[in-house]
Amino acid sequence: MKDNNKFRLDIWGIITLCMIAVYALFLIYPMAHLIQQSVIDGDTGQLTMANFSKFFSKSYYFNTLINSFKVSLASTCLSIVIGVPLAYVFSLYKIKGKSLLNILIIVASMSAPFIGAYSWILLLGRSGVITTFFKNIGITIPDIYGFGGIVLVMTLQLFPLVFLYAKGALKNIDNSLLEASSNLGCSGLKCFFKVVVPLIMPTLLAAALLVFMRSFADFGTPMLIGEGYRTFPVVLYTEFINEVGGNDGFAAAIAVIAIVVTTVVFLAQKYVSNRNSFSLNALHPMEEKEAKGPVKILVHLAAYVIVGIAILPQVYVTYTSFKNTEGKIFVSGYSLSSYASAFGKLGRSIQNTLIIPICALVIIVLLAVLIAYLVVRRKNALTNTVDIISMIPYIVPGTVLGIALLTGFNKRPILLSGTMLIMVVALVIRRLPYTIRSSVAILQQIPMSIEEAAISLGASKMKSFFKVTVPMMTSGIVAGAILSWVTMISELSTAIILYTGRTKTLTVAVYTEVVRGNYGIAAALSTILTALTVVSLLIFNKVNGGKDLSL
Numbered sequence: 001m002k003d004n005n006k007f008r009l010d011i012w013g014i015i016t017l018c019m020i021a022v023y024a025l026f027l028i029y030p031m032a033h034l035i036q037q038s039v040i041d042g043d044t045g046q047l048t049m050a051n052f053s054k055f056f057s058k059s060y061y062f063n064t065l066i067n068s069f070k071v072s073l074a075s076t077c078l079s080i081v082i083g084v085p086l087a088y089v090f091s092l093y094k095i096k097g098k099s100l101l102n103i104l105i106i107v108a109s110m111s112a113p114f115i116g117a118y119s120w121i122l123l124l125g126r127s128g129v130i131t132t133f134f135k136n137i138g139i140t141i142p143d144i145y146g147f148g149g150i151v152l153v154m155t156l157q158l159f160p161l162v163f164l165y166a167k168g169a170l171k172n173i174d175n176s177l178l179e180a181s182s183n184l185g186c187s188g189l190k191c192f193f194k195v196v197v198p199l200i201m202p203t204l205l206a207a208a209l210l211v212f213m214r215s216f217a218d219f220g221t222p223m224l225i226g227e228g229y230r231t232f233p234v235v236l237y238t239e240f241i242n243e244v245g246g247n248d249g250f251a252a253a254i255a256v257i258a259i260v261v262t263t264v265v266f267l268a269q270k271y272v273s274n275r276n277s278f279s280l281n282a283l284h285p286m287e288e289k290e291a292k293g294p295v296k297i298l299v300h301l302a303a304y305v306i307v308g309i310a311i312l313p314q315v316y317v318t319y320t321s322f323k324n325t326e327g328k329i330f331v332s333g334y335s336l337s338s339y340a341s342a343f344g345k346l347g348r349s350i351q352n353t354l355i356i357p358i359c360a361l362v363i364i365v366l367l368a369v370l371i372a373y374l375v376v377r378r379k380n381a382l383t384n385t386v387d388i389i390s391m392i393p394y395i396v397p398g399t400v401l402g403i404a405l406l407t408g409f410n411k412r413p414i415l416l417s418g419t420m421l422i423m424v425v426a427l428v429i430r431r432l433p434y435t436i437r438s439s440v441a442i443l444q445q446i447p448m449s450i451e452e453a454a455i456s457l458g459a460s461k462m463k464s465f466f467k468v469t470v471p472m473m474t475s476g477i478v479a480g481a482i483l484s485w486v487t488m489i490s491e492l493s494t495a496i497i498l499y500t501g502r503t504k505t506l507t508v509a510v511y512t513e514v515v516r517g518n519y520g521i522a523a524a525l526s527t528i529l530t531a532l533t534v535v536s537l538l539i540f541n542k543v544n545g546g547k548d549l550s551l
Contacts, residue, residue: 006380016378016383019374022367023386023389026428027389029408030404030405031259031392031404033404034400034404038051040249051249055250055253055257065261067229068216068231071215071216073212075158075212076158076212079159080208082306083163084197086302086306087163088196089299090167090303091170091288093290094288098303103537104310105163105311107311108157108160108307109160109161114224114507115313115314115526117224118514120153122316122317122519125145145227146228149225150229150231156313161210161211162204162211169200169203169204170196170200178195181194205269209269213394213395213397217398217399217493219234219237220492220496222234232258233258233399233493236251236254237496240255255399258396262396266394318523318527321338321523322336325337325519325520341524342524342525346504348504350506350525352420353505353529353532356488357489361481361484364431367432368432368439369470371436374386375440377448393432398491399493399497401429401494405422405426406497409422418500418503420502422498423498423499427488427494431484431491434483437480438477438479438483440476441476443476446473482537486536489529490529510522
């Protein structure tokens, strides 16, 4: 066989160039246009740093960046404190109803973050159910608004991601290591902190990065419950909306600052992770054991309480979706009136939530398998470039990508703003990395000799790829596709920038109805979105042979 590590202008060489062209058009060009807007005066056309000076010189703007760091760091730390011990308990002990608890944790992690914020408004808002209950017995508790509320909602939303990462890493710890530590007198909490945590540290760093990025980029949660506590994504969104129709250079400058911040955090995480990286191979994975006495009670109590609190927002929203409403408030009695209003007034948004992600998913799967093949089988300078570029959306906040696409394609010759196509492009660019990484992971386990045998028997390169290699990659492709799909149907930060009346999605509809105070319709739409998420996860569970989802 020829050396695949050298670039050749064959079918795979042409595909490589096409991938670079696609990313250059739909990612590099919009991002470059955004950077240009941030440093070019809209009136004079001269180079200027006035927009950046405005941000850093005014405490109002700069403090929002500090606030976002505080929220993200607090949410990341608390997510790790909750998620890692819970994953250890689930891996170490037999827990009744564990399969159901696993599903509930996944549902809690995959729902849209701002739905959790909306749910907690109903529970812990100034007139919330829990707040009112304690008020009636003479106890005043803090409401959900401000820094504490934002951290609470983000932690409950994101700790399941840490749980899934840690649970996956714990499967690779050999049980003999725990047995050896126990024989040396290191057991219980001491074993957890001295043995387990150091062994899964590379995975924890990856989980911490994901949690930090998602909390830093989330604008729906602080927009709904932040009130006076302004965060960076909220200011980015409001400044861009205020600048529509005029000079949007300042909004572009804020977006560039967001890119720089997330890139620095990503590189710092990669540096620390590379210094602490090692591989584990468990010949005898951790074995679940039966807890005894008080430990059994504590294990079950902790598992049920934590999972119960995490899933409480989805449960309560589903409950309120069946309550009668009068104007903007819930009243006694139950009916399907909220669902009737949701399907009647916002039926198009439900259709869009299916049509747009489905179109994006088809493109994502096709691009992901091609890019994965280039990265694994055709390693050279150009394919490495494709690999690096494909990960850029992973660290760019969704709001920033939405602004870049909108400002980059709002005039001819490529006029995409206001169309469904720009929504599809945004989802493809933003969620493609998930399916690429899972496809790469599975392809690395498939021997090249199988494909070479097909070619030696007369099959063309593309035929051997689609008839031999792709079917063997199915599990990795499906895993990445389901993860991409679930995150696409709950996408808000990009959609809120790009949508129009004709392209409004469920997440945007929920957000706008909450802002308007139409809580019944918002609850119905949220329940529909949760149902879509659950169905998607059940399909994944069926395809995955009933195995637990871990990252």
